[in-house]
Amino acid sequence: MKHLVANIKDSLIVGGVAFLLFGPFLGLKLNDGVKGDLTLATRPVLLAIAVGLTIVARFLLLLWQDHRATRLPAAKLATSVAKSGKYIAPVLLVFAIGLPLVPGIDNSYIDLGVLVMTYVMLGWGLNIVVGLAGLLDLGYVAFYAVGAYSFALLSHYYNLTFWECLPLCGILAACWGIFLGFPVLRLRGDYLAIVTLAFGEIIRLVITNWVSLTGGPNGIYDIPHPTLFGLTFNMAGGPGTVSDFFHIDPDPSQRTTYLYYIILALALLTNWVTLRLRRQPLGRAWEALREDEIACRSLGINLRNTKLTAFAIGAMFGGFAGCFFATRQAFISPDSFTFIESATVLAIVVLGGAGSQLGVALAAMVMIGVPALLQDLQIYRMLIFGIALVTIMVVRPRGFISTRKPSVSLGKVKIITSDMISEGHG
Amino acid sequence: MSDTLLAVTNLTMRFGGLTAVNALSFDAKRGNITAVIGPNGAGKTTVFNCITGFYKPTSGNIAIAHTPGTSLLLDKLPGHAITKKGRVARTFQNIRLFGGMTVLENLLVAQHNELQAATGFGVLAILGLGKYRAAEKAAIERAKYWLDATSLIDRADDPAASLPYGAQRRLEIARAMCTNPVLLCLDEPAAGLNPRESQALNELLLKIRADGCSLLLIEHDMGVVMKISDHIIVLDHGKKIADGTPAEIRSNPTVIAAYLGEGDDDDPDAPIAETLAAAQ
Known part of the structure; x- marks a missing residue:
């Protein structure tokens, strides 16, 4: 609850900054007067929309950050991703083999x-x-x-x-x-x-x-x-x-x-x-x-x-x-x-996660398949594609699947998270 | 009586105009722990890098005698063959582990050459044929032995980068031992360890010696050096200034002068000088 109040307060302060910034740009407008002079008009609705959007966006951003902080720790998340990979891979394989046989x-x-x-x-x-x-x-x-x-x-x-x-x-x-x-x-x-x-x-x-x-x-x-x-x-x-x-x-x-x-x-x-x-x-x-x-x-x-x-x-x-x-x-x-x-x-390799076979396969499907399937969207195709790439790099900077599975183990195999793994310098 | 394992004769290493090591000669006896000490910048690590093939010496010879009477010149071998043929392994002053690989994998990488030989150029092993499976089993057994010796067996499946500092030091020693060396070179193995960890390190090094591997170590921690070394070599400004048993070194006036020489409060080696003085 205290968090929520702090978030609202933060959003309102950002709203105030936005008001100061947007005020002169959006709130005021110079018009040509009848006698060739300039008159000053105000646009309160436009200004209110801009400030309101800023406040809402800031609030959502804060909520998302809180959510990020409380979600599963990286190690657990990595394990769950790797575990789901165990099921994704065979499904993809069956899909790949069956694709031309679809009636x-x-x-x-x-x-x-x-x-x-x-x-x-x-x-x-x-x-x-x-x-x-x-x-x-x-x-x-x-x-x-x-x-x-x-x-x-x-x-x-x-x-x-x-x-x-x-x-x-x-x-x-x-x-x-x-x-x-x-x-x-x-x-x-x-x-x-x-x-x-x-x-x-x-x-x-x-x-x-x-x-x-x-x-x-x-x-x-x-x-x-x-x-x-x-x-x-x-x-x-x-x-x-x-x-x-x-x-x-x-x-x-x-x-x-x-x-x-x-x-x-x-x-x-x-x-x-x-x-x-x-x-x-x-x-x-x-x-x-x-x-x-x-x-x-x-x-x-x-x-x-x-x-x-x-x-x-x-x-x-x-x-x-x-x-x-x-x-x-x-x-x-x-x-x-x-x-x-x-x-x-x-x-494809970097996006998929260097070293991960499944990640590379998924990335190839996204990088090659998606632009081809989006042909109908014409000029927006590359825009969507670019946004998708940037999003992936922001959310998962080391690629789709950045974890590493050890090649040998004495006991139960533990998935290694990306923060331990070196990217190589050569 | 122990014989000479490693003989360094007239070793000189120059970097441009700087002579880091100057006509250095010393022997390390088989089955001994030989320590190389000296103030910072004395050329200890340079000597190590020459012995382990990371530097090509400007002049001089480094010979290893795997069995008494034989001799193999390490300075004539290419870098990677020093471990393989010369059977000299090393650790690093700043730990160099394969962080993203598990502890066990680190130890298997150390046995690369033996395992690779069993794969039949990789082709047989890919097809699941040949004797690779047995070779890997043997390699894991050896890894387990050294994991036990370094009490890391519980962490075998954890990534090396996740280990605490002291355990990383032990792992590096275990990894070097997995190459099956006759001489293990340790570059400041006790750096950054607390007294209890240093004590455990002493025991580990004595165990390695008991297993038949000779040791050469660079160390600043006089507690470790004086307790376990059989023989000490003191370097200063690239030259050997003293050579003898711990007791002899402790009372050697040249050594004390080298350590105390410019001994003011800023001297990083001041604690060592104090230890030496106290030991006297």
């Missing part, structure tokens, strides 16, 4: 699912580098581009198929991860970020300017679509197509659905490998690297190898995703691999 679903939604899933996979890949190893990489799109162009060039010059190229793309991207990782081994923080950003741009510029090999800005056309055990997806039907083999009518959604399940499988592979690695010496070394590099070195951990494996494995999944992107689009050009892609993927 009568529009092809465009499956296509959107493919897009979202691509970014989920990219987010999970970058999460290894940024979330686990704590190495800020602003040039992740480089590996996406390496994967995409590897497949495009191999199919263009050597007629290799998607399934033959997929592992090759991963390996090539991983090699580039190591190659680009070497020079930045000693860099940390802002310096690392700037150099990786530059690498991302260099790869794109090389692709743009090496016209004789890559076609330059014109890109590469007619990249083959993936086949299902040698069967192609063709709208015209005919021998050797899926529709002919299964005796069904050709439909564009068949290929989209097939693509959807390919990227879903690739994303789940990324997730599975990351989750397994986290519980192993390599994953623990990555997290230890994020926490304290010097201590890692004092324990005999080879920092060079540990960092390079993080770059390589992160890049490998970027390469897989790039290969998939090329086969899905059937056409790629350097325009698809600009810095904004790196920034989007990094935003």
